[in-house]
Amino acid sequence: MEQRRRLLRWWGCLVFAVALGTFLRETAAQIRYSISEEVNEGTVVGNIAKDLGIDKNELKARGYRIIESSIEPLFRFNEDDGFLYVRRNVDREVICERSSACVINLKTVLQKPLEIHYVGIEVLDVNDHSPSFSEREKRLEIFESALPGAKFQLQPARDADGLQFSIQQYKLIQNDLFRLEVEERGADRKTPFLVLQKKLDRETVGKHKLLLTAIDGGRPAKSGTIELLIEVLDVNENSPVFTQDAYRVTLNENVPPGTVVVQINATDLDEGANGEIVYSFGKEVDVSLKRLFSIDSQTGEIKVIGEIDYEQTKNFEIDVRATDKGPMPLFVDKIVTIKVVDLNDNIPKIEVTSFSESVPEDCKIETTVGLISVSDLDSGSNGKVSCFLPDDAPFSIYPSLQNNMYAIVTTSPLDRETKSLYALTVIAKDAGVPPLSSQKTITVVVSDVNDNKPEFPVGPQTFYIIENNKIDAPL
Numbered sequence: 001m002e003q004r005r006r007l008l009r010w011w012g013c014l015v016f017a018v019a020l021g022t023f024l025r026e027t028a029a030q031i032r033y034s035i036s037e038e039v040n041e042g043t044v045v046g047n048i049a050k051d052l053g054i055d056k057n058e059l060k061a062r063g064y065r066i067i068e069s070s071i072e073p074l075f076r077f078n079e080d081d082g083f084l085y086v087r088r089n090v091d092r093e094v095i096c097e098r099s100s101a102c103v104i105n106l107k108t109v110l111q112k113p114l115e116i117h118y119v120g121i122e123v124l125d126v127n128d129h130s131p132s133f134s135e136r137e138k139r140l141e142i143f144e145s146a147l148p149g150a151k152f153q154l155q156p157a158r159d160a161d162g163l164q165f166s167i168q169q170y171k172l173i174q175n176d177l178f179r180l181e182v183e184e185r186g187a188d189r190k191t192p193f194l195v196l197q198k199k200l201d202r203e204t205v206g207k208h209k210l211l212l213t214a215i216d217g218g219r220p221a222k223s224g225t226i227e228l229l230i231e232v233l234d235v236n237e238n239s240p241v242f243t244q245d246a247y248r249v250t251l252n253e254n255v256p257p258g259t260v261v262v263q264i265n266a267t268d269l270d271e272g273a274n275g276e277i278v279y280s281f282g283k284e285v286d287v288s289l290k291r292l293f294s295i296d297s298q299t300g301e302i303k304v305i306g307e308i309d310y311e312q313t314k315n316f317e318i319d320v321r322a323t324d325k326g327p328m329p330l331f332v333d334k335i336v337t338i339k340v341v342d343l344n345d346n347i348p349k350i351e352v353t354s355f356s357e358s359v360p361e362d363c364k365i366e367t368t369v370g371l372i373s374v375s376d377l378d379s380g381s382n383g384k385v386s387c388f389l390p391d392d393a394p395f396s397i398y399p400s401l402q403n404n405m406y407a408i409v410t411t412s413p414l415d416r417e418t419k420s421l422y423a424l425t426v427i428a429k430d431a432g433v434p435p436l437s438s439q440k441t442i443t444v445v446v447s448d449v450n451d452n453k454p455e456f457p458v459g460p461q462t463f464y465i466i467e468n469n470k471i472d473a474p475l
Contacts, residue, residue: 031046031048031051031052031117031118031119031120032119032120032121032122033045033046033084033119033120033121033122034121034122034124035086035090035121035122035123035124036123036124036126037090037091037092037093037123037124037125037126037128038089038090038091038126038128039086039090040086041086041087041088041089042085042086043085043086044083044084044085045075045083045084045085045086045121046083046084046119047082047083047084048064048077048082048083048084048108048119049081049082049083050082052117054110056079056080056081056082059079059082059110060079060080061112062110062111062112062113063109063110063111063112064077064079064108064109064110064111065077065108065109065111066106066107066108067106067107067108067109067353072088073087073088074086074087074088074090074095074104075087075104075106075121077108084119090123092123092124092125092126092162093129093160093161093162095123096123096162097162101122102122102123102124102125103120103121103122103123104120104121104123105118105119105120105121106118106119106120106121107353109353109354111354114354114356114368114371116353116354116371116402116405118402125161125162125163125164125165126161126165127161127165127216127217127218127219127222128161129159129160129161129165129222130159130216130222130223130224131157131158131159131167131214131215131216131222131223131224132157132158132159132224133155133157133158133214133224133225133226134155134158135155135226136226136227137226137227137228137229138154138155138226138227138228138229139229139230139231140152140194140228140229140230140231141230141231141233142196142200142230142231142232142233143200143232143233143234143236143328143330144199144200144201144202144232144233144234145236145237146196146199146200147196147199148196148197148198148199149195149196150195150196151181151193151194151195151196152193152194152195152196153191153192153193153282153284153319153333154191154192154193154194154212154228155226155284156185156189156190156191156192156214156284157170157214157224157226159214159216161216161218163217164217164218165216165217165218166216166217167190167214167215167216168190168215168216168217168221169182169190169214169215170182170190170192170212170213170214170215171212171213171215172194172210172211172212172213173210173211173212175208175210176197176198177196177197177198177200177208178194178195178196178197178210179194179195179197180192180193180194180195180212181193181195185317192212194210194228200232201232202232202233202234205232206231206232207229207230207231207232208229208230208232209227209228209229209230210227210228210230211225211226211227211228212225212226212227212228213225233328234328236270236274236324236326236327236328236329236330237270238268238269238270238274238275238330239268239324239330239331239332240266240267240268240277240322240323240324240330240331240332241266241267241268241332242264242265242266242322242332242334243265243266243267244264244265246334246335246337247262247264247320247334247335247336247337248336248337248339249261249262249336249337249338249339250338250339250340250341251304251308251338251339251340251341252308252340252341252343253308253309253310253340253341253342253343253345254307254308254309254343254345255304255308256304257303257304257305257306258303258304258305259303259304260301260302260303261293261302261303261304261336261338262301262302262336262338263299263300263301263302264279264295264300264302264320264322264334264336265300266279266300266322266332268324268330270324270326273324273325273326273327274324274325274326275324276324276325277322277323277324277325278297278298278322278323278324278325279295279296279297279298279299279300279320279321279322279323280295280297280320280321280323281295281318281319281320281321282318282319282320282321282333283319283321284319285318285319289316289318291305291306292304292305292306292307292308292316293305293306293316293318295320300322302318302320302336308340310340310341310342310343310378310379311346311377311378313340314339314340314342315337315338315339315340316336316337316338316340317335317336317337317338318335318336318338319333319334319335319336320333320334320335320336321333321334322334342378342379342380342382343378343382344378344382344430344432344433344434344435344436345378346376346377346378346382346383346436347376347430347436347437347438348374348375348376348385348428348429348430348436348437348438349374349375349376349428349438350372350373350374350387350426350428350438350439350440351372351373351374351375352370352371352372352440352442353371353372353373353405354370354371355369355370355371355442356369356370356444357445358444358445358446358447359410359414359444359445359446359447360414360446360447360449361414361415361416361446361447361448361449361451362413362414362449362451363410363414364410365410365411365412365413366409366410366411367409367410368407368408368409369395369408369409369410369444370407370408370442370444371400371405371406371407371408372387372397372405372406372408372426372440372442373402373404373405373406374387374404374406374428375404376430378430378432381430381431381432381433382430382431382432383430384430384431385404385428385429385430385431386428386429386430386431387399387406387426387427387428387429388426388427388429389408389424389425389426389427390425390427391422391423391424391425393422393424394410394411394412394413394414394422395408395409395410395411395422395424395444396408396409396411397409397426408424408426408442414446415446416446416447416448416449417452419446420445420446420448421443421444421445421446422443422444422446423441423442423443424441424442424443424444425439425440425441425442426439426440426441426442427439
């Protein structure tokens with residue numbers, strides 16, 4: 001009978017270990033779904049029970065759940081029918097901004113026995129935004145001395161949609177004086193320029209009106225317009241000229257305010273006030289850039305005034321302008337490109353994905369007792385994390401098939417009578433110079449099994465009994 005009980009306990013431990021081992025093999029595969037943004041609340045995303053090949057009643061019995069994040073969840077799992085539903089409005093532009101692909105990865109867990117499954121939900125873009133300009137009309141001042149071929153940057157339109165639904169083209173109303181050019185400026189951004197085709201004559205026509213239209217790639221396409229009011233100015237023959245064709249610099253993140261990024265310089269062939277130059281940001285520089293950088297109007301020095309965070313922005317393109325002080329000033333525009341260098345300023349983060357409440361003392365070696373995930377916001381070697389257990393304990397930590405996932409397993413037999421509780425300190429360390437690390441303590445309880453015989457506390461004893469003793473007399 002005792003041998004049978006031992007066999008049943010061994011078999012239960014083996015099933016637990018095999019179930020967790022199966023999880024480690026299954027984490028390489030993911031359940032994938034696709035939904036369009038802006039679908040109604042309650043829309044079915046997919047059949048979890050069917051895709052896992054598990055009856056919906058078994059899902060409920062085994063404690064299937066979504067591991068929630070700190071934000072309000074977008075999806076909910078119905079344990080009664082085994083389906084995944086949309087819980088609240090899914091706005092692709094809020095979740096992924098203008099990224100080419102938008103996939104929401106959900107961690108889900110089956111608690112009994114322990115398994116982890118990943119559900120990837122691709123949010124498909126719909127053309128729910130029209131291109132728009134920040135102003136209904138834009139005034140431009142152009143000197144009559146401007147030569148054919150001169151280019152004038154216009155304000156680009158904005159469209160919250162991405163990919164094929166973003167702005168695909170600009171159109172300019174037909175006219176003889178100007179044509180339109182569009183330059184690619186970074187990922188999925190097009191900047192329009194007016195190009196002068198004929199010399200302007202202020203005395204003949206002093207003002208011109210043009211209509212600029214931005215068109216997205218939807219079917220049917222959506223569009224937005226801005227009216228260009230061009231005033232032709234007289235005076236000042238020579239425009240300032242920058243001394244460099246391009247300004248490209250690198251900048252470490254987290255540099256202190258006051259750090260000089262670059263000094264721009266321009267010259268002007270005119271004399272007096274017409275040749276004196278003032279530096280400024282371009283007219284269309286976003287206000288967010290002005291919170292990070294300043295420019296000295298006299299020296300052309302660009303300095304840091306805000307927090308530069310590589311994890312927020314890796315590159316900056318800043319339009320700068322050199323303008324002379326003539327009564328009818330001339331100017332020239334240039335782009336300053338700043339590449340931000342990543343520093344190791346984020347410590348690894350350890351998350352306990354799932355953990356067994358207790359481990360039987362007679363379980364097999366290499367039994368998985370818990371799963372953790374690690375992450376680091378830095379890039380390159382600064383974001384490459386290793387994980388280990390420094391304690392001298394009968395446990396070890398091994399990488400899982402899923403990136404940045406680790407399994408904590410037993411490495412030697414456990415004995416509850418010797419030690420019934422272990423406090424394991426998990427350390428995650430990145431590969432930066434110098435490296436940063438973090439740690440988390442996990443408690444493992446060793447549960448008892450019937451593996452010890454009863455024993456008397458003392459050896460044999462000799463008793464003497466007097467004959468003719470009474471019944472029930474104590475010895």
